[in-house]
Amino acid sequence: MNKRMDAVQGAAEAPEASAHGGGLLRFITCGSVDDGKSTLLGRLLYDASTLKEDQLAVLAADSSRIGTQGSRLDFALLVDGLAAEREQGITIDVAYRFFATKRRTFIAADTPGHEQYTRNMITGASTADAAVVLIDATKGMLKQTRRHSFLVSLVGIRNIVLAVNKMDLAGYSHELFRDIASQYAGFAAHLGFDSLAAIPLSALDGDNVHTRSASMHWYQGPTLLDWLETVPVHDERLRMLPLRFPVQWVNRPSPDFRGFAGTVASGCMRPGDRVRIQPSGAETFIKRIVRKGGDMPAAFAGDAVTVVLGDEVDVSRGDFLSALDAPATVADQFEARVVWMSDDPLYPSRPYWLKSGRRTVNARVTRIKHRIDINTMASVPATRLELNAVGLCNIGTDQPLSFDPYEENAATGCFILIDRLTNATVGAGMISFGLGRAQHVHPQRFTVDKAARAALNAQKPCLLWFTGLSGSGKSTIANLLEQRLHHEGYRTYLLDGDNLRGGLNRDLGFTEADRIENVRRVAEVGRMMVDAGLIVITTLISPFRADRDAARGRFSPGEFYEVYIDTPLEVCEARDPKGLYKKARAGQIRNFTGLDSPYVAPESPDIRVGMQDASVEDAVERLYAFVVGRQTASDNAAAK
The missing domain is CATH 3.40.50.300 (P-loop containing nucleotide triphosphate hydrolases)
Incomplete structure (x- = not known):
């Protein structure tokens, strides 16, 4: 846009x-x-x-x-x-x-x-x-x-x-x-x-x-x-709304001047007015309103000004100055109408950047409630949004956002969605309201944390994410690797895709939307297990690069390692240990990865295991050395 x-x-x-x-x-x-x-x-x-x-x-x-x-x-x-x-x-x-x-x-x-x-x-x-x-x-x-x-x-x-x-x-x-x-x-x-x-x-x-x-x-x-x-x-109507002043940048032309530059989105403000900083909620008052040529007695919707506050408060780019008695909504989940603008469909759980005003955060569409048939205005069930479609969606962000319902204030109730790989604008949204549950959920901090659990286990927790075609050897190699690590005293856990589909993910099929959600859930479970101090191994086909990158994004640097079990399709199909390729060729299984559903191979995995060039034993030994090497590097860093 x-x-x-x-x-x-x-x-x-x-x-x-x-x-x-x-x-x-x-x-x-x-x-x-x-x-x-x-x-x-x-x-x-x-x-x-x-x-x-x-x-x-x-x-x-x-x-x-x-x-x-x-x-x-x-x-x-x-x-x-x-x-x-x-x-x-x-x-x-x-x-x-x-x-x-x-x-x-x-x-x-x-x-x-x-x-x-x-x-x-x-x-x-x-x-x-x-x-x-x-x-x-x-x-x-x-x-x-x-x-x-x-x-x-x-x-x-x-x-x-x-x-x-x-x-x-x-x-x-x-x-x-x-x-x-x-x-x-x-x-x-x-x-x-x-x-x-x-x-x-x-x-x-x-x-x-x-x-x-x-x-x-x-x-x-x-x-x-x-x-x-x-x-x-x-602009006439905007002046009648409560004050909203999104901070565009912190203005520090000299050590003795600190102001906050931006354009008044709605309402008006005058020196002496008390305001609320959002999303933090801190209160302060306006000391000066500065523009080229000197101080101003007031600023109205559409005016580009620099505001000097009366207190030393923490204000950053993307924060709001809001009317004290009529603040904006602050939430990390909300309902919105989304107009999809990309040739690649919108699926729930796939990560995007969301830009609202001057703030950019990580976001996911958590649910598509329905698609709107523009010809009949009817609400149509949908699991994805195609190019030019309009849908009513729930969206979650990794940080709280300040906003107003679009119907009340278009200037602060809109956003765009940006593809994390291409930086292309792929969607535009209009916020309806914040979800009540988002405003009442507050993360708790506990004394025993990831570092304490890792110290007790005497190891550096991490996750090895095995990806590759069905029949590539992921589960076989992962099983032998866990045995080796367990024998050497490491505390581990193996999350196998097929096993998870019998329990946690039994409600998911094999459509593209279900595969995205499958990866999201496994990544979240793996993140919690790493937080518990374990060395975690996952074995999922996880065919889409964007979803594997999103899984990596849930972990701290040095905790997530992508392991590509690179076995050619013809070798996997010749093995066919579960008879799935045969059923897929006969039309008994739809959306089978490698045949009628794509597999997007990693471009630069942390470790690549070419199964045409190595035995299973060699692969296990190489992966074991990789894990132990990371443990040794961590020990050396701690000793220094």
Whole structure:
């Protein structure tokens, strides 16, 4: 969602809102492909007289070159900047444009109509105050009209104008317009919009865009520009909410100055106001509010300032300053609506980075409650979310987060999910509420800890995570290794995948989602056993690299060792000690790793055992030496 920065930059370059009297309005145009979104936005730019002579000349030349009918200008060319878009005649990316009238300044976002670019549409909607939903009068409501309207409501846009476009091609029919407006109003009734206006127009000819149409004398409502100039802006509502000031960075320009820089997300603050630091909960008061040019008597939503506090309190990047009598929610589990933006599906238990405001934490979707069918608005059971799907999920984080429900404060109730391997943004979320159980669970600290248990056992606890295909020899090697370690006096425990599936994990199957959860549970049990001071050996196929990396992330450095039993598939299938390959080839077993379900081999395991090159005995001896070597290294370090 980095394209948000385009809108922010556009706002920074815009003239002061007070110069036009109506504030700054961010709005999006959305709808199905070929409804005329780019043309409408281009017409607004043209009618607002924001184009220079050279831009008009280029527009006329480009329109003539692509063969626009007659002498008409192709206003979509003002917005569709990518070559691929001009060639295909569709919008792919989000195009931001700034323009102004005597009454207001605007940042407009032209968003894609194709379903495959839903992620781009969400990007454009994420900073908008209002939405212009277009419908082609000759086609009526389409699937994407419903989809985009739902997504607009999901991200909190509450002021909607239904622009029924191409009325010139529909004979300026009043009856047709009335039917489309009535149908849309019925669909949108449950989406929670504060205002909904319907305007018939022709973006190409300018009817009811800037000036009233002579061809539709039966319409007496506002033009589109009239509506845009008078619709309420989001910043006005933000000022009425409780104070939320996310700290962006600690400002220390000199030893005698310590302030906290950021932008007021909502509410206002003045010197002397008492505030709460979240998530820590510490209380203090505002001593000064500093901006370029000197101290300020107050700061309001949207102001970028540095705050000096009256007490020496611990405040870090990502913390909140909140109103003392109306603090944000603090929890490490919450319910949220998630829009999934990755080609790789979202599965519960898979780890991601969650970024909320200026804070980034480790997170997992602990449960997908349901997927939302955007066409029918029905709740559909789901075990995963595919690209562009929207689901209601429970999410857990490894650290408490400060937030507000998105419905109450969009600025502090949203987040993105980031893939830990690629750093790509894969999901966007809107928080519904914190889960009550998360706010009442407090970890306890005990006197006897991991170090004490390890000292009593006279060994350095660790976990050896055996991974490899079925039949690779994992269980055989692990069993002999534990025997050797036990004989030498080490305290061990072996967690075998098949044995665990008969007890702890008996409720899990072999779908991708179940495999992810299987690995998560075993990793958690292994972590507790390492905490107990044991040397733990696990034997799981664990086919996905991301899940093995997530398991490693639960352990301290030097406690987790990935052991890859590298046996070729043809050798494993020839062995087939349990007859599973034969059953899988016969179609009796589905999702069998190596055949119809993938195995992602480790790229750089801590130790690789190639079973084409070594006997079982050699493998055990090598692994035993590896473990003992770690024990000796630990003893030497302790002696120093």
